[in-house]
Amino acid sequence: xxxxxxxxxxxxxxxxxxxSGTLWYAHNFKDIANKVVNFRMIKxxxxxxxxxxxxxxxxxxxxxxxxxxxxxxxxxxxxSEQVRFNRFIxxxxxxxxxxxxxxxxxxxxxxSGQHLLIIGDTTTLSFADRADREYLGYLDKKTDKSGFxxxxxxxxxARDGGSYGLGGIxxxxxxxxxxxxxxxxxxxxxxxxxxxxxxxxxxxxxxxxDHCKNADSYTLIGDREADIYALIAGTVTKDWQFVFRCxxxxxxxxxxLYQTIDSWPVExxxxxxxxxxxxxxxxxxxxxxxxxxVTLPRPERHPDKELVDQVAVNVIEIKEQAQxxxxxxPAVHWRILTSHPVDTLEQVMQIxxxxxxxxxIEQAFRTLKLRGLDVERSExxxxxxxxxxxxxxxxxxxxVMQLVQARDGQTQQKIxxxxxxxxxxxxxxxxxxxxxxxxxxxxxxxxxxxxFASWIIARLGGWxxxxxxxxxxxxxxxxxxIRFNSMVEGFTLLNEFT
Numbered sequence: 001x002x003x004x005x006x007x008x009x010x011x012x013x014x015x016x017x018x019x020s021g022t023l024w025y026a027h028n029f030k031d032i033a034n035k036v037v038n039f040r041m042i043k044x045x046x047x048x049x050x051x052x053x054x055x056x057x058x059x060x061x062x063x064x065x066x067x068x069x070x071x072x073x074x075x076x077x078x079x080s081e082q083v084r085f086n087r088f089i090x091x092x093x094x095x096x097x098x099x100x101x102x103x104x105x106x107x108x109x110x111x112s113g114q115h116l117l118i119i120g121d122t123t124t125l126s127f128a129d130r131a132d133r134e135y136l137g138y139l140d141k142k143t144d145k146s147g148f149x150x151x152x153x154x155x156x157x158a159r160d161g162g163s164y165g166l167g168g169i170x171x172x173x174x175x176x177x178x179x180x181x182x183x184x185x186x187x188x189x190x191x192x193x194x195x196x197x198x199x200x201x202x203x204x205x206x207x208x209x210d211h212c213k214n215a216d217s218y219t220l221i222g223d224r225e226a227d228i229y230a231l232i233a234g235t236v237t238k239d240w241q242f243v244f245r246c247x248x249x250x251x252x253x254x255x256x257l258y259q260t261i262d263s264w265p266v267e268x269x270x271x272x273x274x275x276x277x278x279x280x281x282x283x284x285x286x287x288x289x290x291x292x293x294v295t296l297p298r299p300e301r302h303p304d305k306e307l308v309d310q311v312a313v314n315v316i317e318i319k320e321q322a323q324x325x326x327x328x329x330p331a332v333h334w335r336i337l338t339s340h341p342v343d344t345l346e347q348v349m350q351i352x353x354x355x356x357x358x359x360x361i362e363q364a365f366r367t368l369k370l371r372g373l374d375v376e377r378s379e380x381x382x383x384x385x386x387x388x389x390x391x392x393x394x395x396x397x398x399x400v401m402q403l404v405q406a407r408d409g410q411t412q413q414k415i416x417x418x419x420x421x422x423x424x425x426x427x428x429x430x431x432x433x434x435x436x437x438x439x440x441x442x443x444x445x446x447x448x449x450x451x452f453a454s455w456i457i458a459r460l461g462g463w464x465x466x467x468x469x470x471x472x473x474x475x476x477x478x479x480x481x482i483r484f485n486s487m488v489e490g491f492t493l494l495n496e497f498t
Contacts, residue, residue, distance in 0.1 A: 047102040049093045056088040057102055064396050066485045068478050070375050070389055089385045089392075096169045096391040097207070103166070103395055104211040111215040115158035118167060118208045118240075119221040119358050120201055122151045123365040125376055125390055133381045137173035147376075148173040148383065150390060151200040153208040154361045154398055158219065161357045162411035165398045167208025170200045171387045192304050193230035201231050205240070219243060219340070221358050227337065229299055233307050236339060243355050246315070246335035253297050253310070261317050261335065264290045268345055269321075274332060275359075285332050286324045289352075290317040291342045314342040316351060360401055367397035367474040402450065403477045407458060409451035418450055426484075426491045427456045434459040441465045460484050 048054060063075045063085075072089075076082030088094060126147035127136055136146040148171055155167040193199055205220050212218075219241040220226070227247035235242045250257040268289040276282040297310045316338065320331040336355055342348050368375055368390070375393045380386050402418060405411055415424055428447060434456065435442050443465075445451035458472035459465055461480030472480075 047098050047105065048091070050091075053088060053091060053094060054102065056084055057099070058106075060085050060088060061103075061392060061395065064373075064392060065399060066481075068373060068396070068482055070373050070378050070393050072379075089380065089388050090382060092384065094388055096171055096387050099388060099391045100166055100169050100207065100395070101211070109164075109212065111212050114215045115217045115219065116164075116212055116215045117156040117158050117219050117221050117354055117357065118205045119154045119156055119361045120151065120204060120226065121223065121358070121361045121365070122149050122172075122200075122225065123368070124149050125369075125386075127376055127378070127386065130381075134383050135175070136383050136386065137175055139174075148387070150394070151204055152361070152394060153204045154364065154401075155208055155212055156357055156360070157411070158354065160411045161353075161360070161405050162413050163360065163398060163401050163405055164212065165402075166391075166395050167211055168204035168206070169391055169394065170204050171390075172197060172200065173383060193228075193234065193307075198228055198231070201226055201228070202234055202238075206238075209240075217241060219354065221354060223358065229296065229302060229311075230304060230307060232296070232311055232313065232337070233298075236308075236311060241339045243336060243338045243340065243351055245355070246337050250296055251299070252294055257294065257315070258335075260294060261290060261292075261315060264292050264317075266290055268348070271324075280329050280332075281326050283326055284324065286321045287318050287332060288321060289348065290319075291315065291348050293342070296337075313337045313339065316342060316348055318352060360405065363404065363474050364394065364397045364401050367400050367478065368393050371475050372400075372478055373397060397474070400474050400477050400481070403454045403457055403481075404472070404474050406450040407454040407471060409445050409449065411450065413450040414448055415450050415453045416448070419453055422492060422495075423484075423488050424453075426488050427453055429491075430456050430460070430484075430487070434465065436465065440467065457481055457484055460487075 046054065059081075060075065063077075064070065067074055069075065072082050072086055076085055124139060124147060126139055126145040127133070129135075129144060129146050137148045139145065139147050150169065150171060152169045153167040155164040156162065157164065193202075201220070201222065205218075209215075209218055217240075220235055220243070222242070222244045224245045224247035226242075226244040232242065232244070246257065249259075252260060266288045269286065270289070271284050271286045274280055274283050274285045291314065293312065293314050295310050295312050298307050314337075316334075316336040318332065318334045318336070320333060322331075325331045334355070336351065338351055340347065340351055342351070366372065370376065373393045373396065375386075375390050378386060378389055380389055402413065406413055415427075419427070424447075431443050431447075431452075443452060443455045445455055454472075454477075455465075457477055457480035459480070460483045461472060461476035461478070463469065463472040463476055463480075
């Protein structure tokens, strides 16, 4: 079980938690911010190169987590605090990488014996062009807006999908004219992998590993963008594992990948619920599962001849049967490349589950944008300030995902990892308010579990409590947390004056 403390020091008492405690950290760290800064000044440690800046971070992240907004006017309790937050965000000594590092430094986490998933993905943030705003970069689509890409990694427990938060981040800004993005380029750049933008997959994963040291193993999870020979080879070199969705029909030493998979027999069949997306309607898909092993040779035109000549990988195919495909919609069809063994069906189904958990980082991106924290409507003027703001917002968005992942009671996280004793007491009282008369409307989760809290927050966010309903997602959780934070404030005041 993960052991976690905010900071080791004999100078003041501090809470000791089991787990990552990211929302707990945001809700409670405001009270001990001064003590932490004083301790760090004594130790002469400074992530930002200015110890005074370290006092502002916990205040700002606490406000963002409790109010779920990125607007400075709403985050600051008064004019003075608003000015402090603005100066912090725009300070040249503050960067996305340093924000993530400082966030993890507050936790003394022991990951010994654990297997961690490093789920990577990229999202695009677009902002309206304004005369008073520094140019943010060209976007690779037909739009009058400018913006930049955010590549990040979410750290997840491989046992149950519980999230530990944002492990690493990298901002990517394209300052080339729009026309150049339309020019056809060669399949391979003359530059080595380390000199290309795609090296972000290694850089950000390495940051996540550095922040979560001592785990027994790390598995990188990625979509089709991660199907890069140099990345696959580099992951093996670093002694990491990988689960990447296949992007193209790769050459093999004795044929083509897709045709080889087609020749394999179906090993298993099962059904699962497909969540609604822009491409697909919600439905039950019946899929065939195949798996086997192949050897990927280094592509002939690859410029880096120092890469290994070939890499042995295992392959899993999940293909929807024709009778369950909705007319006019694409079938579910995944080809997954992995370094994990596929000797048994149990191993195969575990790898498929790990890949499906990749959806959580996309949900975090959704929480970051319009229907959540709405970071793309920020009024900040500089790229530097917006990059820092987006990082803080993504830290907060991934905290919301802890509640989403805990809603079914499958994760092992406890309520104390996320909420204070006062907040837990308030939830116990709210349980009586929201439970119905029937067993279907009861909160059956143990009161010390995060699932118990997730049920309460979801009910506050508008979920009706019936399991047959669509499960509460991040937007429901945000709405519930906003209501809950107001209730806790009143609950605390009542207790103080009675």
